[in-house]
Amino acid sequence: MxxxxxxxxxxxxxxxxxxxxxxxxxxxxxxxxxxxxxxxxxxxxxxxxxxxxxxxxxxxxxxxxxxxxxxxxxxxxxxxxGPMAGPDAEAAALPRLFFLGLLEPDERAEVLARVVARIENDLARLEALGEQIDAAEIPEEFRDVFRFQRTTLDYGLASHRHALAWFRELAERTPAG
CATH class of the missing domain: 1.10.10.10 (Winged helix-like DNA-binding domain superfamily/Winged helix DNA-binding domain)
Structure with missing residues (x-):
């Protein structure tokens, strides 16, 4: 804050x-x-x-x-x-986006590149988690619970994919220096 x-x-x-x-x-x-x-x-x-x-x-x-x-x-x-710390890429990216206009134009591209890299990294971790979960044997009595837990991960994957595409497009539209 x-x-x-x-x-x-x-x-x-x-x-x-x-x-x-x-x-x-x-x-x-x-x-x-x-x-x-x-x-x-x-x-x-x-x-x-x-x-x-x-x-x-x-x-x-x-x-x-x-x-x-x-x-x-x-x-x-x-x-x-600097580096984007914290467990949530969105929470780290949005305040920087809000104040991006306070930086020099050549610095903006670097910040956006770091945001994109962070989202790519987080998305890769979620995709790996999805592969692990999909390979797991789920007992019959937990399949209904698991279905919604997996759907929660699907939401996270979709959210990260959208954020990644959005920030990549913004980075392309943002001229450097």
């Missing part, structure tokens, strides 16, 4: 309220977060020197607006252009 917040703050300095509204309006389609989790992430980013208070509004409560520091820009860039 910290990288998503950095990306939003790179677009413009924002308050906690603004960030919550941005999560609700757009980011929630690919990443959900509560007000409390956004607040905790802001505190961590502040402590780490990745963001700073840009402005404190008038009044007793003094609404704070945050902005990204140079260290935060470097961290965001490293995350965007």
């Amino acid at each position: 910290a990288h998503v917040i950095l990306g939003l703050l790179l677009l413009r300095p924002q308050s906690l309220y603004d960030l919550v509204k941005n999560f609700e309006a757009a980011v929630s389609l690919l990443y959900s977060a509560s007000s409390g989790s956004i607040r905790r992430a802001l505190e961590t980013l502040l402590t780490g020197g990745l963001i700073e208070v840009d402005e404190v509004g008038p009044g007793a409560r003094g609404r704070k607006t945050y902005r990204v520091t140079d260290a935060g820009r470097e961290e965001f860039h490293s995350w965007m252009t």
Whole structure:
């Protein structure tokens, strides 16, 4: 979540309220977060020197607006252009896609290539799992249960194939530098 917040703050300095509204309006389609989790992430980013208070509004409560520091820009860039970690390719790819326009054009192609490679790798693992499962002897009493478990894998395979075709097509349409 910290990288998503950095990306939003790179677009413009924002308050906690603004960030919550941005999560609700757009980011929630690919990443959900509560007000409390956004607040905790802001505190961590502040402590780490990745963001700073840009402005404190008038009044007793003094609404704070945050902005990204140079260290935060470097961290965001490293995350965007670095390896895609985590168990879910979609969860790793979509935030990068959302902020792809913040990178230089020549870097975008590299990020998309990493996304494609990650999806290819995950798809290969699912296909291998499917072959293992299909070769297994399923006892009669579990065949009905197995049928829906296998169908769940089929959904994952179809989803990965669609994502792979979609990201490949986007990579072809995205000019490098």
